[in-house]
Amino acid sequence: MIEFTLWDILRNLLLATRWTVLLSLVSFIGGGTVGLGLLFLRISKRKSLRALAKYYIELFQGTPLLMQLFIAFFGLGLFGIDVPAWLAAGLALILWAAAFLAEIWRGCVEAVAKGQWEASSSLGMGRLQQMRYVILPQALRVAVPPTVGFSVQVVKGTALTSIIGFVELSKAGTVVTNATFQPFTVYGLVALIYFALCWPLSKSSQILERKLNVAHRNH
Amino acid sequence: MSYHFEFGWLLQYYPQIVKGIVITIELISIGGVLGILLGTFCAWVRALGPAWLKPVVAAYVELIRNTPFLIQLFFIFFGLPSLGLQLSELTAANLAMIVNLGAYSCEIIRAGIQATPKGQFEAGASLAMTPFETFRHVVLVPSLQRIWPALSSQVVIVMLGSSVVSQIAAEDLTFAANFIQSRTFRAFEAYIVSTALYLALAILLRQLLMVAGGFIFPRRLVR
Numbered sequence: 001m002i003e004f005t006l007w008d009i010l011r012n013l014l015l016a017t018r019w020t021v022l023l024s025l026v027s028f029i030g031g032g033t034v035g036l037g038l039l040f041l042r043i044s045k046r047k048s049l050r051a052l053a054k055y056y057i058e059l060f061q062g063t064p065l066l067m068q069l070f071i072a073f074f075g076l077g078l079f080g081i082d083v084p085a086w087l088a089a090g091l092a093l094i095l096w097a098a099a100f101l102a103e104i105w106r107g108c109v110e111a112v113a114k115g116q117w118e119a120s121s122s123l124g125m126g127r128l129q130q131m132r133y134v135i136l137p138q139a140l141r142v143a144v145p146p147t148v149g150f151s152v153q154v155v156k157g158t159a160l161t162s163i164i165g166f167v168e169l170s171k172a173g174t175v176v177t178n179a180t181f182q183p184f185t186v187y188g189l190v191a192l193i194y195f196a197l198c199w200p201l202s203k204s205s206q207i208l209e210r211k212l213n214v215a216h217r218n219h
Numbered sequence: 220m221s222y223h224f225e226f227g228w229l230l231q232y233y234p235q236i237v238k239g240i241v242i243t244i245e246l247i248s249i250g251g252v253l254g255i256l257l258g259t260f261c262a263w264v265r266a267l268g269p270a271w272l273k274p275v276v277a278a279y280v281e282l283i284r285n286t287p288f289l290i291q292l293f294f295i296f297f298g299l300p301s302l303g304l305q306l307s308e309l310t311a312a313n314l315a316m317i318v319n320l321g322a323y324s325c326e327i328i329r330a331g332i333q334a335t336p337k338g339q340f341e342a343g344a345s346l347a348m349t350p351f352e353t354f355r356h357v358v359l360v361p362s363l364q365r366i367w368p369a370l371s372s373q374v375v376i377v378m379l380g381s382s383v384v385s386q387i388a389a390e391d392l393t394f395a396a397n398f399i400q401s402r403t404f405r406a407f408e409a410y411i412v413s414t415a416l417y418l419a420l421a422i423l424l425r426q427l428l429m430v431a432g433g434f435i436f437p438r439r440l441v442r
Contacts, residue, residue: 062375062421064382066393067414074406152285159287163386170289183297191286191294198285 004180010189016172017193023168024155024197026090031097031154032147038102043109045127053102060099066160068092073164089161097154104150108143109135145209152198152205159194169193226408232399239395240416242309246391247378247424249313254320254377255370259359261325266332267350276325283322289383291315296387312384312391320377327369331362364436371428375421382417392416 041053060068073088112135120134162171173190177183229236264276283291295318296311306314335358343353363370385394396413400406 059418062379062418063414064379064393064417066382067396067410067417070396070410071407071414074400075410078407156285156287159289160383162289163383170287170293173290173293177297182301183293184299184301187290187294187298191282191290194286194290195282199281202281202285 004176004182006185009176009180009182009186012176013169013172013186013189013193016167017169017197019166019168020155020158020170020194021197023086023089023093023158023161023166024151027093027097027158028151028154030090030094031101034094034098035101035105038098039105039109040131042102042106057099057103060096061103065092065096065157066163068096069160069164085161085164085166088164089158089166093154093157093161096157097150100150100153101147104146105139105143108139108146111142112138141212145205145212148201148208149205152201155198155201156194224408225405226412228403228405229399229408229412232395232402235395235398236392236413236416238390239392239413240420242390242394243378243381243392243420246309246312246316246381246384246389247374250316250320250377250381251374253313253317255324255328255374257317257321258324258328259363261321262328262332263354265325265329267354280322280325283319284326288315288319288380289386291319292383292387308384308387308389311387312381312389315384316377316381319380320373323373323377324370327366327373328362330369331366332358334365335362360436364432367428367432367436371425371432374428375424378424379417379421392420 038053038056041049042057044050044053069088069092072092073083073085076083076088116134116138117130120130125133158168159170162168162174165171167175169190173186177186180186261276261280264272265280268276292312292315295315296306296308299306299311332354339357339361340350340353343357344350348356381391382393384391385397388394392413396409399409403409
């Protein structure tokens with residue numbers, strides 16, 4: 001029997017960590033892009049568009065991410081579309097993250113004083129101009145800390161993609177456990193690697209919140 | 220598109236689905252109550268507790284909030300037996316949910332305690348209450364009332380997150396969906412129906428917690 005040293009285990013886990021990082025980045029950036037579109041729908045003047053975005057958000061926030069992954073992975077396959085695990089994982093995570101980011105950002109847009117809408121509209125600005133020049137710059141400062149905070153949820157969310165067979169950190173943990181019979185050490189290390197990825201993000205979110213809040217008070 | 224939906228297949232598996240729903244409800248009931256109790260205790264420690272215990276609780280909260288629930292579950296179910304602690308699937312699932320919700324609700328409840336006006340503590344002290352008595356009788360209930368909506372959301376999130384306990388073969392709703400999928404190869408139907416059931420459970424749970432909040436906190440909060 002081959003002996004696995006602690007370094008062997010850690011090296012294999014770290015090699016898989018790059019897929020966790022890559023998938024997190026893709027999901028966060030993709031989710032942000034789709035989420036921005038959703039945000040515009042969510043605060044549009046048309047009632048039907050607002051309702052559409054609202055139902056989308058409630059659907060994705062009210063159902064487990066695991067189910068969304070299953071539907072993307074097994075469901076689409078039945079239509080004759082060959083879905084590799086990474087594609088289903090990326091697609092589901094992007095659509096999931098978009099719902100949460102749109103809802104976070106809606107709160108931030110609503111935090112902008114109502115008078116700002118009225119003032120900019122009295123300057124004859126169109127809806128897009130208002131958003132571009134008046135509302136979004138102010139909402140952005142409120143939005144940064146919770147957005148960074150949500151990126152932690154994205155990193156943790158990628159762990160579920162191991163269940164549909166995408167080989168990232170969690171899946172590597174299971175594979176290494178099966179080879180070494182040391183679940184305590186392996187899952188302990190996996191947890192520590194996730195912690196090393198997520199904790200700096202959590203911490204910077206807290207620091208940003210404090211900083212931007214102070215700036216806000218000085219206004 | 221050549222695929223034809225046939226939801227009829229699912230009907231013959233309804234005992235599995237019902238069992239899955241019952242287990243999911245059991246998990247969130249036990250996990251919700253004990254998780255909030257643990258969170259309340261941790262919030263008390265972080266806000267007012269003994270100095271030596273504070274770093275321990277802080278480490279617990281940070282560690283849990285920055286690692287995936289799936290890994291916490293695997294660690295408890297597969298890892299702890301190395302220490303001689305062998306748990307059944309359901310016990311491990313419950314423990315993971317309690318530990319997870321405990322950390323999140325700790326932070327939420329702490330925010331509520333910190334929003335309590337300082338005069339409340341002084342008022343308690345002037346009535347010769349000990350700090351713990353002040354916390355228990357004066358501070359806790361208004362704090363919980365203040366953060367009840369956030370706490371409810373977290374409970375719903377944990378309920379949805381519980382779908383991964385199927386991975387350690389706890390027979391929850393997701394387990395039922397996987398079971399049906401593997402027997403019938405009707406993946407789309409099985410997962411769409413179970414997703415809809417989760418959505419219904421989430422909406423029900425949210426309503427239930429709102430109503431419960433009305434009963435637990437009958438008086439309106441004076442600000």
